Each structure stands twice: as structure tokens, then as C-alpha cells.
Amino acid sequence: MDGLEDLAEAALSGLLQQLQIQSTVEIGHSSRDALLFRICEEIKSMPIITKTLVFRGGISLNGLRMLHRALKENESINELQFVSLKSPEEVQGAIECCRVQPRIQSLSLRSYTTGRRADREGIAATICNALFWSKGTSGLQTLEIASYPIGARGAQILTEAVASDTHLTTLRLVDCDLRSDSASSIAHMIKMNKHLQDLDLSFNPHFLGSEITRELTFKTLIRRGLIFNTTLLDLRLEQYGCVPIKRASLDRQLRISKFRAAFEKSGRSPFDLPIDLWTHILARVALKPSILYLFLQEGAIVLFR
Secondary structure, eight states, rough: HHHHHHHHHHHHHHHHHHHHHEEEETTTTTTTTHHHHHHHHHHHHHHOOEEEEESSOOOOHHHHHHHHHHHHTOOOOOOOOOOOOOSHHHHHHHHHHHHOTTTTEEEEOOOOOOHHHHHHHHHHEEEEEEEISSSSSOSSSSEEEESSSOOOHHEEEEEEEHHHHOOSEEEOOOOOOOOGGGGGHHHHHHHHHHOEEEEEEEEETTTOHHHHHHHHHHHHHHHHHHGGSSSSOOOEOOSSSSOOOOHHHHHHHHHHHHHHHHHHHTTTOOOOOHHHHHHEEEHHHHOOTHHHHHHHHHHHHHOOO
């Protein structure tokens, strides 16, 4: 036993030292409350270098309460990552740890495994309740949900909440078992949200499972969402395997949105260009007449969308 205790003490000493010298610290045995208690005491009482805390292997509700109290008094940490939480109560506790400190602007929730549909929807509802529906918003700018099989209904619950959020700039729903019928709710979120800049829907094979599904999904995202949006800068859709996704229509719409946003920001009409610039435009049109069509189309979208 003495040998085990010595190893545990050495591991703890190593973690406490990392808090003083590393920007990211991973806690691999966070479910051990005695270990977490010592770490939380360090977070509360000492100035630390660490900006990102990663909890692997789960964390108990008691551990989350200790962390909550410690973060109240810490002004260094601005990102939390939780891996393998085991219940909606733990998910809620993790989110409450973010809400207690305004400096925390990034939250990652990864690897929650459940087969029951009610549990899937419950997790999405728990996240929404803690982040968006409770009194006083969290102020998070980045939210990553990865390997949480929330499914189509969970995605609908989550995207309806994000649609009216005014803080998030980055949302990642990676490997969340999104389905093709999630496209409508995601498009609605893109249409309504005026702050989101980065959306990652990667590694959801059912979402873009076949060429037909992919084409319908892209059309839905564009026609119901992207044509109304001027803030989204990046939409990631990486998938398993080496076959590249043909996403030219999506990328074109993102470019049009940026074009429109630039004119809206300047308060000018897209056709209100300096006279000397028209000489160059007409010269390009003479070489490639299709440019004129593209220019007029993008201008018309700005004016008459």
C-alpha cells in the first residue's frame, strides 16, 4: 500500500507542478475526489499558468462541486474539456462550472455513450437548459459536443436554442449521429443566428450518407439557411474515409455571404463602385462574359434577398 500511496503522491506532485508551467493540463484520474480536492485547492489559492483543464476518465458530482467552488476564485482558466461524463447530472455540473466564471469561454464535452433515445434527447435538453434557457446566459463563445449521439431530435432541441443565442461564435457537433432530417433545423439555426462564425458538422455519416442525401442536405442548408446569413465564415463537413465531398455550392454561397456582408458593413450598394473601377470590370467581362452574370447575381442577392 505504501508503494501505491507513494505513486499517487508523485502523480499529484507532477500535476500540481504542471499547473505552474503548462498552458494545458490533463487530469487522467479526476474521479478520485481526494486527488481533485488537492488540485482544486491549488487552483483556488495559487496563481497558475494553466488556461485549459482537460478531465479524462470522468469526474464525480462531488468532484464537480469542488471544481465549481475553485473556479469561482480563479482568473486564469478560460477553457474546460470533459471526457466520458456518465449522466445528465454530470453534464449539467460541468456546464455550471463554466457559468460560474465569465472568463471561461470554451467548453468541450466528449464521449458520452448511450443507446436509449430518451437519454439522447435528455442530454441535448440538459445542455440547452444549462447554457441557454437558464436565467443569465453563460457567455461561452465556443461549444464543442463530440461523440454524443444526440440524434435528429437532440440536434433539433440544440439548434433551436442556438438560433437565438448572441454569444457563441463557434459550434462543433462532431460525431453526434446527426441524420439527414437534421438539415432543416440546422438551416433554421444558420438563418436566425447572427453571431455564429464557425460551424463544424464533421463525422456524421448519416447526415451526408449518400450522394442523393448529400445533394438534398446541401440544398436545404443553402436555400433555408445560408442565403439569409452574412456572419458564418466556415462550415466544416469532414467525413470518414478518403472520398472528398463535392461542396462547391456550399463554398460559393459562403463567398456570396462574405461579399454581401462587406457591402452591408460599409453601408453601400454593391453597384456603387468608383468610376475608374468600372473600366477594369468591363475589360474582364469582355474576356469572360460569365463574370458579368456572377456579379449581377451576387449584387441582386444583396439587394433583393
